Amino acid sequence: MMLPAPIIPKEHGAWAVLFVPLLVGASLAGRFTLALLWLALAVLGVFLSYVPMQLMLRTGFGVAPGSGKAAAARFWTTVYLGAGLLFLLPLLAQGKWALLGIGGLAALLFLANFLLVRGRTKTISSDLLATLGLTMTAPSGYYVVAGKLDFTAGWIWLLNFLFFGGGMVYVHMKLAASATKKPGLTLPEKFSLGWLNLAYHVLAVALVAVLAVNNWTPLFAVIAFVPMTVHAVYGTLKLSGSVHFRNLGLLLLLQAILFALLLAGSARAAFEGATTSTSAPAARTAPSAPPESVTGDDLQARLAAARPGDTLWVAPGIYRGNLHLNKRLALIGTGRPVILGSGTGSTVLITADSCVFQGFVVEGCGRMLVQEDAGILIKSNHNFVADNELRDVLFGIYLFHSDGNLVMRNRITGRAELELGDRGSGIHLWNSQRNRLVANRISAARDGFYIQNANHTWIEANEVCNLRYGVHYMYADSNVFLRNRFFDNVAGAAIMYSRSIQMRHNHFVRNRGFASFGILFQDCHDSLADSNVIAENAVGLFFEASTNNRFRHNLIARNDIALQMFQNSERNLFTENNFIDNLNPLTLVGKRTRTAWSSGGRGNHWSAYEGYDLDHDGVGDIPMKIQNVFDYLEGHRPNLRLYLYSPAAQALAAAAKAFPIIAVNREMDEHPLLRPVDLRLNALNLSP
Template structure:
């Protein structure tokens, strides 16, 4: 009998606790109250239509058994969801016509789509972990999707294997800060939105890191954008964009670092372009789009352009071979953003094996003597600074070395005399 009791106790301890009355608990919690979840797993689809805070314990899971969202928040305000794991066949969380909603420290794994927001205001989505499926991009949804909303903060989220990590359409005043988006189609995708800000994010191994389309007013700074190497991919694409500021980003190991298409009143300043196939590409832009004080190093090709439109000012180029006789820090002759060999190598990567050959070096030097046509030109390129590290002498090691040499000489001399 004692053994049977122990077995029953073990089973009760190890088998997850399921609860079917979560909706009842939500309905019974007074407006503005806090509901602490006690069960391990809740199976169902739940609706929140009043101010409430719901906090899960370690391991609390809400699992949608149908194609409906696990949780729907609608026609209410002041709602907080915290510390909950969710599973859903389609969307995990839907927020509609709601204000002052916070979703934090949730985990969504193997979901078609994570969080869907529509016609909402003052939304905070932070410290969440969203993982999609291994399906093709066309068969899965977005990690976080926002439509027709205002005043949104998306912060410290990790998102992977979805269609678009963060999709934004007709949203005003959104800040995207310190997120990590990988292995998706677009890391962050803007459409028809204004006053968007993207700071301190990491985009890696997506098709395109940042896709910004038909936007007036946009800023991106201090982001790390790397390893977007698919055939139609780029680190960042600005398409039909006005009044944009791109500052101090690290753009590295992309097929195209920055793609500009029909941009105007756009400032691209103090960015690092490293080891891209093409650092930047400009199509149908004008001279109100300026690249200033950027640093280009290790790129196969600095620039490709269909017209002499983009303005280049005081950038640093590792393939610039001019001189600075006045010691001003800037070259005496212009830099021409053109490389015959680079154009070929972008199309045929195997050519990279000849990159340091004498003939290629000569061809690159001849390119820099060219002018006119559609060649982009920087009239005052910044000289690349070479740094030499001077180490202090270790006198102890020096004396030991001299002593060893003297001993060796003495031994050698004695052997010779013998």
């Protein structure tokens, strides 16, 4: 039995309308994952079923396509839909059930489109309906990667629909011009054919601008619509009856790619641009003088009576009971008013977007870790939380499925009377993207910052002490932390199951205790550590199953062990770092790691290097053997550290140097630097 010929959609432009929004949604969620591949394959299967399903539906409306075509339509509808559902199953197994709702809405739009075109005549209305359905891949891609459907998913869908809808209107204008068969058109004729095209694009840009001004979309999203609008105006002014549709299709495809790059890039630029300043955005800055003061214990009643967009100034005093901000408000304390929670749940809950909560003392949340009991629990986007003092709290500030928030200049003190494992984190992010955490001070919590499934987080100028991990990453990619101070913790930073982390100009100092580290890398890849101070820790840097990380211009000084590595950590690069006065430069668990200790003829400075530089080029003439026999034995028998500076250990190291007959490992810096690298770091101040 021969298979019927495949039925493939002939609308080539529909492929761009389908997959470009999918990639835009995923990129704005922060990364590309395997789940996105399953979604793309599921979408492809459903999309391919569109044409054969149309043939089947036409049969039901009395339009017989012929027995051969009908059989082929049934066959390929079954194959395509079956494949789509098969690829959807892994996503449903991950709990992405909202995809069924999105698919149901797309099916309704498909049916509406079919009813409009069942007479085989396409209209602008039918094509806009089809575009509305196809661009639902944008919120789908965002949802699969970010794990949530929120307002961001909505505006991603809207922007993609407005853009590709503009392309549909433009093509219909070109079709109408082609039907005139006139090589030249007068200006009135051009406007008669193109007025709808011009009106659509003007209204689309105006709508995007209004959304951006009101902080519903990134301000720079307007930029993504500029090429489309310019092309629409130019195309109308140059309209003629001679249309090269193949060239037009290619031009619209390139325009779609440019739109995707500009939209994703402008959103990223808006995030990174915001991180260059530690001050609050102008739109969220408190007025210079309070127009109204709120007094009395029933503050929640005043919140309920306020209108969205209002600013409420709260006078000094103690306000008892939990607060809930469920509309866009600015709540600003004067004279440090105290919000004293009920002792259950979260003291302050923010579920509305674009709120301001500033200038309060927050106390008395609940004690349930599994309920995310926090001083401030945020379940919304684009909020400004600043200048608050949180004390006697389980979690300090908890961001749950919350994007684009600015949390700055807060002082958070956890419950020191609890064991570390019973405390919450100072600032906790769960599945929250593109947040900024700036100039906060955290102590007595479990972790200073706990970042899980949260990408593109910016952590700057914070101070964290007296807890477990200063910053703890889990499955969080493309994050940046710089100019932070982590001291007197069990570990300065624990970076686990993450990639593309950048850490610059941080201090990791005096992190000591059982299994203590300056920075711990567990299954961490493609990250950069530049210009950090890692000093006076039990272990400076610890590596397990971590690859392709780069370390440059760091000061690694006065640690018991500078580096501890498992042999499954490979292809890491160390260059132009200063290793100074560490008791043990390297403890290697295994035989070798394929670590690169130099690049471009420049290695690292080692205070323990005993070589020479006869040609005076600043680079040692003999390699620096990073691990001696005793260091090697200690890596396999940690209890031997007790004898680190004993006469026996020194004698063993001297004997191995004089008679190098014992092969320890091949870890050596081929180009050690005789003089310390001028790192231009801030002065190493070990006092808090």
